[in-house]
Every structure is written in C-alpha cells, then in structure tokens.
Amino acid sequence: MAPNSHGFELELAAEADNVPLVRHALRGLLEASGISDERTADIALAVTEACANAVLHAYHDDTGTFEVAAELAPGGRLFVIVRDYGSGMAPRVDSPGLGVGLPVIAAIAEALEIDSPDGSGTLVRMIFDLRADAS
Amino acid sequence: MAPNSHGFELELAAEADNVPLVRHALRGLLEASGISDERTADIALAVTEACANAVLHAYHDDTGTFEVAAELAPGGRLFVIVRDYGSGMAPRVDSPGLGVGLPVIAAIAEALEIDSPDGSGTLVRMIFDLRADAS
Amino acid sequence: MTPGSTILTGVNTIVVERTEPGVEVVVVTGEHDLSTAPELERQLKGALESGAAVCVDLMETTFIDSSVLRVLISAREQADERGIGFRVALGDTTGHGVRRLLELTDTERRLATAPTRAAAIAGATNGPRG
C-alpha cells in the first residue's frame, strides 16, 4: 500500500469515500514524476470513473473491495489497473449513472481493456500516454 | 473480403444495413468450425454492438467506413477487431442508444480492448472463448 | 430503410396482424438490429395509436440487438403511460440471441413478457397491468 516512485497498490473497501484516496495517490505519483497538471487531471478523471464503476456497479447490495495498481513504465506511459471481485460486467438499462464512464475512460486512455475473468468480477486496465499534449 | 476457414476481413460503409452482413460472415465462420449455436449467438450480439457503435457514433453527420476482421486462433479463441476512422470515442450524455453496448460486449467477451489511436477513430478488439459453456 | 438483411436469411419481417378483436399483434420474425429498429419503432407507434391493446410476438425472433431492445422498452413505457395493454410473447421457440440480451440486461420483466402468443394476447387485452 505504500506509494513509491514507480507506482502504488491500494486495496480499499468499495465505498464512495475511498475514491478520493485513489486520486490522492495518483497525484502523488504523477507530481513526483513531473507530469503536467493538465495531463494529471485527465488521468485522475479516467481512473475516478473506473473506481466509481467498481463502487457503484460491482457489488449491488453487498459490500466488497476493489484494488488499484498504478505503475510508471519506460517510454512515458502509466499503467493503471482497477479490479473488483463483484458481479462481472452487468449492463443495466436503469443505471443511476450518466452512462459516460467507459467512453470517458476510452477517450482519455491510449488503451482501455476490460476483462471479465469467469466468476470473479471485473478487471479494467488503462494505459495512459504521459506526454502533456496527448489527447 | 473473402471468408476462409480461419477468418475474414470486411470493409463496409458505416451504414446500418451493413451490420447484418457482418453477422452473416461471422456465422459462416463459426458454423464451419462447429461452434455451438448458443455461443455463436452470444458472439454475434457482441460484434453487432461494436459495429452499431461504428455506424451510429463514429461519423456524426459524415459518411465513412468501418472494418471488421475475425480470426480463429489456436486454443479455441476468436479474435475480432472492429475499426472505424471517425471521431474517436466521444462520450455523449444524449446518446440515442440504450447505453448497454460496451458493457454487453465486455460481459460476453473474455477481453474487450478499446484503442483510440490519435486522430484516427476507434479500434475495438474482442477476444471470445469459443467453448460452449463460456459465459 | 428497408429490412436490408432479408436476402441473407430469408425471413426478417415485421408484420402487424389484426385478426383478433381489440389487439394489434406485431409479429417480429428472424433477426433484427439497428437496420430494422426504425421500422419496428414505426409499426409499434402505429399500433399504440390504434386504440387497441398491443402484443409483440417474438416467438419466431432469432436475434435482437440493443437498438431493438430500446424500441421495445420504450413501447412498453408508452403503453403504460397511456393505459394501453401491452405484452411481449417470448417462449421456447424464441432464439437464444434474444434471451441472452434480455438476461444480460435483466429486462425481461420490464418488457412484460408472456410465454406464448395466446398468453400475451390475453394479458394485453386485460389492460396494462392485467
């Protein structure tokens, strides 16, 4: 759980109040690496949306946990994984959300990957380009 | 564009009437490979949703094309790529759709990957497990 | 927009039957997706404006995508708002592709389904919540 200069890992209860903690860790990592504030804000948005999905959709009425791992990679990239052990991707026509979470992540990240390992929740992998002018 | 026993590639105008053609090619490929009707229907649904997104969201008022490539891989897997050259992922709060396309794909596919190569549309990669009992 | 996939599979049709009094039966056959969803929407709109109850027969439907599901859900909502009887016939002969989408999205109840066409017609003509 201790951040270091290359990345961090967090394991958190799937509760809304824990999502700001993830942004805090992420900012710590990116600021130490000299990434622009703008790019940091973009990445914080995408990672927040992924965490929000784990909190809002993975566990229905149950409680559970989610994990976030971030790693700075050579070549100016950041890898982030958000994983839950909930229901797996469950499309809902009555989502309380705005429905823009996944497309927002896809628009900000260079690549978004969603795995649904059988019977063990959802794993969301994001790759971010850290150059300030990356879209 | 000719289907063969291992896969097919299609390049189509981004129009709704072309989406059934993709399912037709997909069924040809999967039937020849002895995949169960149930699993074929699941995969047809996921691929349809990806194509529908290229048709409905990529080009706004413009016209354009989309490409579909499918390949049977060793180990009982099917790789499918749906690519457009449109706006790139553009989250819309007023989408005319039901908003379940991406989660439906993620629920059916073993893995869903969305790349937004700078300035050249959206590339959606799906990996399907072909065993009949895969979820 | 014509049902462009007819040539591929032979029987992708949307037909409104008015053989039973007081109910319009919209029979959806074969596979349907964004290419035919607008036509289905038009037919359902007509049926909902007819004053009769509405039954959507999916017994011979092999495939639907989320565009079609959206049209069906919205028809059911409109029927409820206007107090029109509405049922969707979804049974053993309905294709796996249809059931799968309803299962994944947990929308079977939202559509007010009945297991046979006769049951759907009976349910629809008993009023919106009959």
Added chain:
Amino acid sequence: MTPGSTILTGVNTIVVERTEPGVEVVVVTGEHDLSTAPELERQLKGALESGAAVCVDLMETTFIDSSVLRVLISAREQADERGIGFRVALGDTTGHGVRRLLELTDTERRLATAPTRAAAIAGATNGPRG
C-alpha cells in the same frame, strides 16, 4: 455522507450563499466526485425549492466526475421545467479537470454556463432563458 476527502486536500466544500436577493449561490470548492455528489444533489434540491434563482459557482472547483456532472445536468433540467433561473459559473479559475469533462461530453451549453460569478448571477436572475 460527509465530504470524506476534506482531510486530503483541505477545501472540498459545498456552501450555499444567500447574500444577493432572489438568488441562491451554491459554491462548490475543491474536488468532487461520487463521494460528495449526493450532498450536492441535496443542496441543489433545497435551492431549487427555495423559490429563488439558482447559481452554481464552479470558479474554485478543481475536479468533478460524471456523478457530479449528472447532478448538475439534472438540476438544470429541473430548473427549466419549473421556470427557475439557473446558471453555472465556469471561468478561468475553474480547474482543468472540470473543463475536460465538459468538453469530452459536450455538455457546457447544456449546463447554461457564464464566465464569471457575477455574470452567472445576472443570467440566473433574468429568468430561465434570460
């Protein structure tokens, strides 16, 4: 639900100011997401029920996620429905994280924005479409 992130960044607050006659100014400071969206929703509901015009001040907001955007869009829609003046102040001091989400989702116009707090208050008190 308390604004749980206050300890982290010091100033994530939602404060309703009633210093100007005829307008409730909901001042959103710092970063906000699903953890504070319900509180914002409650405050906006209260403001919309006060009978006054409503201004949401995002001049010192550094970050919002789509939960917060949903609450803002829905407040604007409710204001329009009830004929209540509504504006969102979104200016140079507003954080990049806020602008980025509005850009990506193309929702700036949908929120009825004004570039300063004064302009937002003036716009809101001139009526819903003033």
